[in-house]
Amino acid sequence: MKIVDVKVREFILPKPKAPSKPYFNAIIMRRPSMDRVIRITQIETDEGITGFWFGGNREIIEKRIKPKLLGENPLMIERIWQKMYMGGDRKPIPKGDYIVAMSCVDNALWDLAGKILGQPVYRLLGGYSNRVRAYAAGGYYIEGGSIEDLIEEMSRYVDEGFTAVKMKVGGWRFGVDMKTDVERVKAVREALGDGIDIMVDANNAWNAYEAKRFAKLVETYNPYWFEEPVHPDDIDGSIEVKMSTTIPIASGENEFTRYGFRDLIARRAVDIIQADPNIAGGLTEVRKIAAIAAAYHIDFAPHGNYVIGSHAVAAFPNGLIVECFPKSSPYRDSDVHGLYKDPIEIRNGWIEIPDKPGFGIEIDEQVAERYEVRKK
Numbered sequence: 320m321k322i323v324d325v326k327v328r329e330f331i332l333p334k335p336k337a338p339s340k341p342y343f344n345a346i347i348m349r350r351p352s353m354d355r356v357i358r359i360t361q362i363e364t365d366e367g368i369t370g371f372w373f374g375g376n377r378e379i380i381e382k383r384i385k386p387k388l389l390g391e392n393p394l395m396i397e398r399i400w401q402k403m404y405m406g407g408d409r410k411p412i413p414k415g416d417y418i419v420a421m422s423c424v425d426n427a428l429w430d431l432a433g434k435i436l437g438q439p440v441y442r443l444l445g446g447y448s449n450r451v452r453a454y455a456a457g458g459y460y461i462e463g464g465s466i467e468d469l470i471e472e473m474s475r476y477v478d479e480g481f482t483a484v485k486m487k488v489g490g491w492r493f494g495v496d497m498k499t500d501v502e503r504v505k506a507v508r509e510a511l512g513d514g515i516d517i518m519v520d521a522n523n524a525w526n527a528y529e530a531k532r533f534a535k536l537v538e539t540y541n542p543y544w545f546e547e548p549v550h551p552d553d554i555d556g557s558i559e560v561k562m563s564t565t566i567p568i569a570s571g572e573n574e575f576t577r578y579g580f581r582d583l584i585a586r587r588a589v590d591i592i593q594a595d596p597n598i599a600g601g602l603t604e605v606r607k608i609a610a611i612a613a614a615y616h617i618d619f620a621p622h623g624n625y626v627i628g629s630h631a632v633a634a635f636p637n638g639l640i641v642e643c644f645p646k647s648s649p650y651r652d653s654d655v656h657g658l659y660k661d662p663i664e665i666r667n668g669w670i671e672i673p674d675k676p677g678f679g680i681e682i683d684e685q686v687a688e689r690y691e692v693r694k695k
């Protein structure tokens with residue numbers, strides 16, 4: 320079997336109804352009027368089997384990566400990864416948009432392998448469990464929102480069965496001071512009680528001295544982890560914060576490849592790594608990252624899309640928990656207008672991965688017809 324085409328398809332879907340107000344984390348303000356664009360990277364074979372995954376930079380994938388894949392056996396994934404990384408037109412640079420583009424292609428190859436072999440991806444990666452714990456991500460700052468709104472949102476996730484929820488902190492750039500952040504964490508802990516795990520996520524908001532101060536102030540509310548307290552390039556800062564607190568430090572959604580994670584892990588800058596399969600180099604690379612982490616007794620809790628995240632957590636023994644936006648979340652782009660069916664069900668905060676080939680998703684081509692942006 321040979322790869323005969325690699326393409327990036329783009330779909331523009333109707334704008335989502337929610338959220339209705341601007342909302343933000345520590346660094347990015349999002350406005351509800353933003354267009355809803357879905358891209359997929361699709362790999363086709365001479366035997367008519369195709370694989371795909373979400374995301375894709377057309378310029379990089381169709382012009383630079385595609386020629387490296389044509390004619391290759393799609394099951395030779397390590398070979399293709401190496402060819403994409405080192406081959407032809409580039410030096411081995413371990414960070415940036417090219418690695419993100421490679422990640423899409425690599426993940427589409429895993430979907431394709433699953434469809435060729437009739438197996439779900441987590442099992443092809445080794446297969447450790449078919450059940451993974453999930454946490455509800457949310458707790459954004461909402462323009463004009465109150466602490467009561469935050470409590471209402473977090474309580475709703477718990478009512479839906481989640482036993483772990485995540486909220487944002489570090490919003491000083493948008494006028495939220497540290498005192499307010501501490502009050503928000505306190506209010507959520509008091510509302511949810513001691514039995515629920517609460518993650519706090521600063522999205523790189525602080526320098527080490529500020530993150531240390533914050534960690535000290537919220538330690539009494541027992542956060543499950545403190546995510547991205549400092550800038551992604553501040554490994555020494557992360558070590559300082561980690562040494563100053565009993566709260567586990569989680570990070571890595573902005574880190575790339577085994578080389579970037581090697582430094583985070585070997586220097587013990589974090590307790591939990593959050594490699595994103597769509598950013599860090601694809602599942603081929605994330606598998607290596609999780610293995611390096613395992614050698615240091617560090618757990619893996621991927622950032623980003625929960626379908627691929629579930630497969631990754633299920634594949635590795637040190638897979639801890641998967642991030643997801645619950646179906647009731649205003650921050651979830653749940654309405655895909657029938658373009659594909661979400662293969663994942665969450666019950667009582669747990670995901671049982673369906674026994675479907677690849678990632679278990681098929682595009683409905685009749686619906687795709689309606690929303691696809693045709694190339695000029």
Ligand SMILES: [Mg+2]
Binds near residue numbers: 520522546547572622
């Ligand atoms: Mg985060």
